[in-house]
Amino acid sequence: MAYIIPTQDWFLDIIIQLLGSIASLALSYYGYKSYKLTKEKHDLYFSLAFLFLSVNLILYALIVPAVFIYYTFYRHIDPGIFLSVSHVLNFIFMFLILNAYTLLIVVYTKLEKKSILALWAIFLFVITLYSFIFKYFLVFNLMVALLVLFISFYTLKNYLSKKTKNSMLVALSFILLTVAHISLALATYINILSIVGHVLQFIAYVFLLSMLLRVYYGRT
């Protein structure tokens, strides 16, 4: 029986995704607590955005060991079902991440018009379907990079007006995520950029977690 031996890249990937999901879950929690107090839609969107990101990252972290377990122990079972499930998960992964960042943009721009939100949701679905069907991860990652760039602009503006360490950590985090997704997009052509992208994601999540720890311990 052939075994797939997980390499250190696999485990690094899992660690990065889990780190990101912890940070996102904590942020979702804060957003939810704010929503409980205010019942404002934008607090709910903030919470949902990071919940989507967290679920997305956990799913991604689970896929890696799932692939290992399947190919090691269940290879004799028709891969059809497994492949179908992983395709569906891949689609959900892409759709969730696009929706998550879009929700954050809605929060920052205070967008209220339901018609625009509905149109945007359809557009995201089309982008996800296109990227998924044609395996055009370049389009997907560039779309994500564009959305995160938009958010980076607002977080950078916030840091420049407040000049606090926490706002700096958030701004840096989103700037790094923007560059990470550009790297992941271009990894289609230059393999090493995949590692660069993952390392930048890791640093971005470390910054977000640092900010959360600072808040928890009462540092501004």
Added chain:
Amino acid sequence: MAERRSKFEIIYDILALIQREGKIKPTHVLYKGNLSYDRLKKYINELKEKGLIEEFKEKDKTFYRITEQGIKIVEEAKKINEVKNAFGL
């Protein structure tokens, strides 16, 4: 021109003010809270409904004080406020 406070900031300011003062008259909340009477009434009613503050009478005068739940919320709200500030929300 100063930016308008969000609902979260207003609720946090009111709770923190009542916690700081221990017990406070409605008119003092009005002056120190920097809100119109109608808006203040709306927020106070909401906070009373949520059990975060309570109204009581002392020598025929009405006062507000924060509840245990309200104190917990203020502590949480400080952290939430800081996260929101970090994100610029």
